Amino acid sequence: MTVYDALVAPFLEFAFMRRALVACLALALGCGPVGVLLVLRRMSLVGDAMSHAVLPGAAIGFLAAGLSLWAMSAGGFLAGLTVAVLAGLVSRATVQREDASFAAFYLISLAAGVLIVSLKGSNVDLMHVLFGTILAVDDAGLLLVAAIATVTLPALALLYRPLVVECFDPGFLRAVGGPGALGHLVFMVLVVLNLVGGFQALGTLMAVGLMMLPAAAARFWAERVWTLAAVAVAVAFGSGWGGLLLSYHLDLPSGPSIILVAGAVYLLSMAVGPVGSLRVRWFPGRHLEA
């Protein structure tokens, strides 16, 4: 098998592989920068919570309209947003911190989702919602992920300054009267949107992987917010490409393959990346003069 056969031919030969690759590109463009900001806001696990929170909405959409992409996506989006808003409100109105209120609401949401699916659907359907099918992405699915990426990037560009300052120095942003709360709200909407985009391709449980793993890996390669985002997009797309090939050649399910490739990139980055990795810590080189 030549390099060409291994890395390129499957995409030229099969339309479903090309669609999946394009879907990965769109997901990478949206999820990369969103994931970087989540990590910088120390909200890595909130992404995970949100991905579970999406489930009951998707399940209700599934019950109402069958395997309809739009119904499940709209339901998932509403459920995710509801959890985000409720958790935010509880943390502002009571003494509880946002991480605890997030955990409470996403667990309620997840349990409700599993209950709804098991009441009506078969286990095959549940597997479908949980683990997605990027190899079966159709035109509508491609349009959805592309539309989400198209909304995400300009929205992040417009809100870039307050979003970055709010992670870096929230007290300063409050003191100068910057739009911290508005930025946070729009950002949570973008998180939910991108998870909904990811879940039809990768499943609710895997969608967050393409958001967090590339962002976590990027921290070992870059030292500015925008370079982190660029590295995260590259890692996410590369993982999509590699994961699709892995699943094609070895006949493995595509979603977990993509996430495991991203996981491998993360472990590699942690070991040998140029910024703060194990290599830099263990073999820093001889110290400098000044």
Next chain:
Amino acid sequence: MTALLRFDDLTLGYRRHPAVHHLSGAVREGSLTAVVGPNGAGKSTLLKAIVGTLKPLEGRIALDGIDRRDIAYLPQQAEVDRSFPIGVLDTVLLGHWRRVGVFGGIGRRRHEEALAALAAVGLAGFERRPIGALSAGQFQRVLFARMLLQDARLILLDEPFTAIDARTTADLLAVVRRWHGERRTVVAVLHDLEQVRAHFPETLLLAREPVAWGPSAEALGPANLLRARAMAEAWDDDAPACRRPPRSAA
């Protein structure tokens, strides 16, 4: 000699327990005031109330002719994430926020102002460093450079020189004197009494109750200091409601 900031029978506290008790008085425009007192005396609480993050339990704070956004505030422990991937220059440029906001461009003039501010705090040539690579003193210099750009009329500093070495303190005190020379109003919480006597013409000595407020040499006289020390940090769970009658705002 107009008052920029006036306290009218101000009581501040947490869960109804007072941390600043019945403070009245005014900060003149262009004055340079030190706030001195033992730990728990309500110094930081007072600054928080001035910037508006803490609501008074009683009485009020009047800002005369200035907006809350004309205030630059350096908290004791800034909520800054020092590991954040941002450079020194970008941090200083944030001082332009009031003029550039969310969408405004920086442009060459503001860029040069930021470089000048960095030079003024002794950090010329540091603009490309990530803030994670700075020492505590260097980072404090960066925050002062950012305040230089903020062009604020009222500057509040909460223990700006704690854990800062002598040379950095001297350089940053020069910045404070420059603000004073520009007729900006500066209120700083400090602990070093020699420093206060040498550089700050006025002092508010606070021990929950205001002990003295006036020229530093008098306010920091031995009798006043003794009184301030005697007012112990008291938090009585069963304290009765304060019965001092609220004065009508003068």
